[in-house]
Structure formats: structure tokens, C-alpha cells
Amino acid sequence: MQIAIIGSGNVGKALAGSFTRAGHDVTLSATSQQSAQAAASQSGGQAAESNRQAVGSAEVVVLAVPYPAVDGLLADVGDALAGKVVVDVTNRLDPADPGSTMDGTSAAEQIQARAPEARVVKAFNTAFASRQADPVVEGVALDAFIAGDDDRAKQAVAELAGSIGFRPIDAGPLVMARALEAMALLNITLQLRNNWPWQAGFKLVGPTP
């Protein structure tokens, strides 16, 4: 797949490495081109000169920026996302005030509202960057929960997740992004409260035919 990753930080680098290892063609962008270049050389992808150039011919666009940057990003390239599969990895949360984002919406729904022609899919946000880079723990594939309103877009993201080693699971319509974002908040809170090393990931056990 031709994939653009907007954001070249922890998530951008981790997913870019996993995608290129799986044979996908990855272009990264960032606020600074230096950052995109560093991530590209580290992950085997290519650096774009701008977000718009990254999005260019991509079939799948991954949003891997801090949630507060999303508004500006959509003002910049929202029109170019029309018809594309847009994977929202952002987490709209404040671990210091966990209730503040449990407010009956989600980042993914807000992105869909701002970019109505994009085919928004929530995915990968429940996995830390460490596990996005390496989704198999002691031989067990972590689950990638995928929510969206466009079934074909979800199927494409499921194939992408499977190609890098996750077990993809269809979590339902885009409104289920609220649950997926709460899962991320739970895992972040657990790491902080228990001083865990940000390596734990979600796996459903028991029969899931």
C-alpha cells in the first residue's frame, strides 16, 4: 500500500518501520522537514517536503500528530483527504484530568466531521508506539481494534494491521472510537500509576471465532 504518515514522532517512526518491513511504501511528514527526514532514514521510508506532498498519491493517510495539532492540519490538507482512507491514531486525552475527555465524542468523530469526504478509521491508538513497532509479545499477536463507518476502508486497515503482525478486530462503527480512546486512556493511566514500562498491550483471550 502507498501510505502517508503525517507526524514523525514516536508513532510515526514506529508505524513507518513496521509498514516498510511489511513491504509498504511509506512517506512521512512533520512540522519540520528535518524531523521527517530523520524518521524516514530511520524507518526506510521517504520524507515529504510538506503534508500536502505526503498525502499526494497515498491510498492511506495516517494521522500521527498530537490531537491539538489536528485542527491546523485539517485546515492545511483537509481537502486533499477526500476519498482517502484516513487512519486516526490520535488520542484526545488528559491523563491528569481523565474525565475531561469522556464527554460523549471522540477525536475520530471530530476529524470525520471536519473532513466529511475522508474515510476515517480509528486504529492503532490502543497500542503504544513500542507495540506498534513490535506487536507480537511472547509469540502472541496483540489485537488491533478498528472502528469506522466505511466497511471497505476498515477492511483495508485490517489488512494493513495484519500485515505488520497485529490480529485485526472490527470494533464497529466510528462512534466506537470513543471506547478505543478510553482504552488508550486506561492503559496510559495504568503505566503512570504503576510506573510500568509502556510495553503492555491489549489482547482478548477466550473464544473469538
Ligand SMILES: NC(=O)c1ccc[n+]([C@@H]2O[C@H](COP(=O)([O-])OP(=O)(O)OC[C@H]3O[C@@H](n4cnc5c(N)ncnc54)[C@H](OP(=O)(O)O)[C@@H]3O)[C@@H](O)[C@H]2O)c1
Ligand atoms: N506515543 C504513543 O505510544 C502513542 C500511542 C498511540 C497513540 N498516540 C497518539 O499519536 C499521536 C502522536 O503521538 P507521538 O507520541 O508520536 O507524538 P510526538 O512524538 O510528539 O510526535 C508528534 C509528531 O507530530 C508532528 N506534527 C505536529 N504538528 C504537525 C503538523 N501540523 N503537521 C505535520 N506534523 C506535525 C511533529 O513534528 P516535529 O517532529 O517537526 O515536531 C512530530 O513529528 C498523539 O495524538 C498521541 O496521543 C501515541
